[in-house]
């Protein structure tokens with residue numbers, strides 16, 4: 211499978227209009243579709259929203275009334291009527307593949323909400339369609355663009371954490387029964403693809419993978435313990451082994467009342483980071499070439515990341531993080547940047563999560579490919 215690289219970015223740029231703003235269509239005008247409407251309205255100097263498609267016509271009409279463009283009952287209708295460059299897929303997860311592939315077969319660039327699809331096999335179908343189309347596809351993983359994440363990943367890349375040996379992805383959230391009851395697709399295997407680990411946890415799993423590298427094996431237990439009328443888990447715990455030898459812990463729940471934070475911990479022998487609720491709660495890195503002071507125990511004089519300007523990332527403002535990913539996508543479309551989150555990246559997180567589900571079903575560790 212090929213990675214969208216700099217060359218592909220510039221080829222994509224040739225396929226898109228260089229003199230005018232790319233024309234966007236949003237498919238799915240629900241909770242996250244409305245966020246994308248907000249982001250597109252904040253970037254009118256760089257793009258134009260020309261269409262919104264939703265199978266519930268009032269939702270498409272409401273979003274176009276607020277953010278521009280014309281409403282359609284389907285992507286097919288929008289593609290027939292409008293000149294579209296980029297399709298943004300905001301439907302329930304299990305429909306992402308169908309919508310994205312229709313857009314790719316029409317030669318469009320695509321932004322897909324997370325996760326790309328509900329299985330690795332379906333994600334691979336999108337990858338094949340993208341390779342055939344030769345266009346750009348990004349999967350939303352907005353927390354990759356948080357300053358706390360950027361600082362941590364930059365330190366790891368620079369060798370300032372030394373040998374990175376372990377990490378923890380913990381999502382201690384609450385979702386009431388009313389959340390699961392709010393849409394027929396929520397909590398189903400077919401359309402949600404999983405529960406706490408897939409829907410809520412994929413962001414933090416993605417950061418764990420970004421920090422620790424390629425995952426190769428997972429073992430997990432899951433349970434549906436505090437909710438009714440859902441097929442999927444509301445608690446998942448697991449362990450992951452990475453290609454580098456590093457070990458990771460997974461903990462995801464939507465049963466932790468009243469809803470605490472999502473947290474990532476990454477540990478190496480020269481530095482560690484704790485990102486809590488998108489903020490750096492702890493950060494220590496040792497520049498390459500600088501000796502670390504050998505201590506029996508590392509309990510004193512550690513550095514906190516709090517208070518410096520790179521530590522804040524507006525956790526409450528979803529659209530800010532989405533906007534940063536849009537800017538990277540638009541720069542890649544113009545041939546001026548490398549796409550920072552691609553399908554292959556998201557595929558690794560989906561492999562960890564679906565591998566965890568298989569492990570929980572079979573009681574055995576699952577090798578990932």
Ligand SMILES: NC(=O)c1ccc[n+]([C@@H]2O[C@H](COP(=O)([O-])OP(=O)(O)OC[C@H]3O[C@@H](n4cnc5c(N)ncnc54)[C@H](O)[C@@H]3O)[C@@H](O)[C@H]2O)c1
Nearest residue numbers: 238239240241242263264265266300301302303323324393
């Ligand atoms: N990045 C994030 O932080 C984030 C947050 C929330 C949701 N999401 C993701 O966004 C996706 C949608 O979640 P949501 O909470 O907005 O769901 P939602 O139910 O609120 O909205 C989905 C919308 O898609 C429409 N729809 C369904 N099938 C369609 C089709 N074939 N064509 C056009 N429209 C169709 C529905 O009518 C609905 O309006 C999910 O994949 C979810 O994981 C991401």
